[in-house]
Amino acid sequence: MHQIHGISMNITVNRERLLEKLKENRARHVKIVQEANDNFYTEVARKLEAKLDAVRTAATAGEKPRLIALSVQPPVDHTGEYDTVITMLEYHTGETIQLTPDEARNLLEDRWDWMRVFLETNAAYSKSARALGE
Numbered sequence: 001m002h003q004i005h006g007i008s009m010n011i012t013v014n015r016e017r018l019l020e021k022l023k024e025n026r027a028r029h030v031k032i033v034q035e036a037n038d039n040f041y042t043e044v045a046r047k048l049e050a051k052l053d054a055v056r057t058a059a060t061a062g063e064k065p066r067l068i069a070l071s072v073q074p075p076v077d078h079t080g081e082y083d084t085v086i087t088m089l090e091y092h093t094g095e096t097i098q099l100t101p102d103e104a105r106n107l108l109e110d111r112w113d114w115m116r117v118f119l120e121t122n123a124a125y126s127k128s129a130r131a132l133g134e
Contacts, residue, residue: 025110026082035126036075
């Protein structure tokens with residue numbers, strides 16, 4: 001039995017209901033990843049254009065351009081983790097699943113250990129991620 005913030009119980013949940021919730025969480029995750037991927041290249045191009053403009057301005061003024069670094073964090077995707085759990089549930093032969101508090105937090109509440117970094121990184125490119133991160 002696991003304990004989280006004073007809660008030391010496990011719960012038994014209906015497999016189909018858990019599968020439905022997990023697929024709903026996965027769909028929201030995929031939407032964020034798709035938005036982030038769609039906007040990532042536009043944002044990189046915008047930043048590159050701004051850097052190129054700085055180089056042109058320096059050249060026009062007869063100056064050497066300063067060292068130009070481009071720092072961008074690509075979108076983060078954890079869809080595979082949802083897929084693994086969904087596959088496990090689809091192959092599970094029982095009607096119920098027992099969850100620890102940590103598993104309930106991940107699977108039912110969609111609060112994974114990586115969620116904060118996922119939302120912060122993808123918020124640069126996804127309105128959905130920004131909304132969830134607020």
